Amino acid sequence: MAGSVADSDAVVKLDDGHLNNSLGSPVQADVYFPRLIVPFCGHIKGGMRPGKKVLVMGIVDLNPESFAISLTCGDSEDPPADVAIELKAVFTDRQLLRNSCISGERDEENLAFPYFPFVPDQPFRVEILCEHPRFRVFVDGHQLFDFYHRIQTLSAIDTIKINGDLQITKLG
Template sequence: MAAVYGPAEVKVSKEIYDRATLEVLVQPKVGLPSVRERSQEQCLRESCEAALLLSLHPRSSLSLVLQVLHDDGSLLSCLLNAACMALMDAGLPMSRLFCGVSCAIGADGRILTDPTAAQEKIKVNGEEFFLFPHRLPVEQVRALQISGDVQVQTINVIGSVPYSSLIPGGMYPKRTVIIRGMLPYGAEKMAVNFVVSRSKDIAFHMNPRLREGAVVRNSRVGGRWGQEDRELGSSPFMEGQYFDMSIRCGNQRFKVFVNGQHLLDFFHRVPLAEIDRLEVDGDVQISYVHF
């Protein structure tokens, strides 16, 4: 819960002649504020001062008070978002908006967003979770740079569908592609395509159709679709359900596993070495892709 007070009169000892003085107070759920709350207050103050047009209210005071009602993890990002919304609701002039997101590295090395209190305590190589509030509009970010004495094995950038990514090193026997996501309520279909970029051929097209309870498989070579495969006992893809799909590449076929269970095989119709792109589209929310 967040509340904003002011602009109001300020004590002479805290008066700043060319802008307003901003005070931030974080109250824990129980007990008195500690070092943790003081650190949170500093982060909040710096973020708010960067966004507020304090020069419009010289020699005055603004107070931002945040009361923690529940803490199940990702508290600092919650405080940042509550502070921004409170400032907006108060009608204070701002040059920009800000928000925060917490990240944690899971036991399997994956990055988790908005971790729970239990996930925040997970350590990988002795390091705990980290948080970095946005300092500029996130939509302006256009590139990722990694430098230093490090060997990067894989980078996964997951956004909205349609998803399209080159497959580093292409496809080869014993390679596995992992796709995790959720089919929201109202979803009708999704598609996973292994593509040859040069010719736009689709070497393997997998199309779960939720209304039909079917998983259609096919390929498109030279602009023409091949023989469609539909035979399947039952489909594991359901509305409102998460899925964990592994697509394993063999010498003769793809083997698809969903939620740890073998689902289907699809024999190669295009030379394996030509496949270099993965595409995912349809009514699906992707959370993880790994090559």
């Protein structure tokens, strides 16, 4: 049935950093609310603005290759939506890549971290805080890096996409 909550492309609305609903028992969640299924695509109500934070909590799969968290301007596939920031964890190289893609042009990937914060089969917490000139990215409470805005109209950044080898346990 079209628009069914069980559809894998169900959208969860985010509003000021909080889910619009509180999940009750698992039975209620399956019946009434969209599930946090990977790949995930959700709408950030009102888009980003200075002071707004996106929270992703999850568990890395047991034998991961990679996963990515992206903030984009809409969810268009053709042409692809502009990507304000993409955080990609690559386990084979123990690399954390960050990038953007505007009008189909990818920026140079930024590398070089003193450590790799994700561990297979372990929980994690990623916070992306929007400030005026940049995003500040925290993993498990530690500031990991700053990423300066390539998209100046912050309110246009209104979608979060998550894919790869992880389970999402909470979005806010």
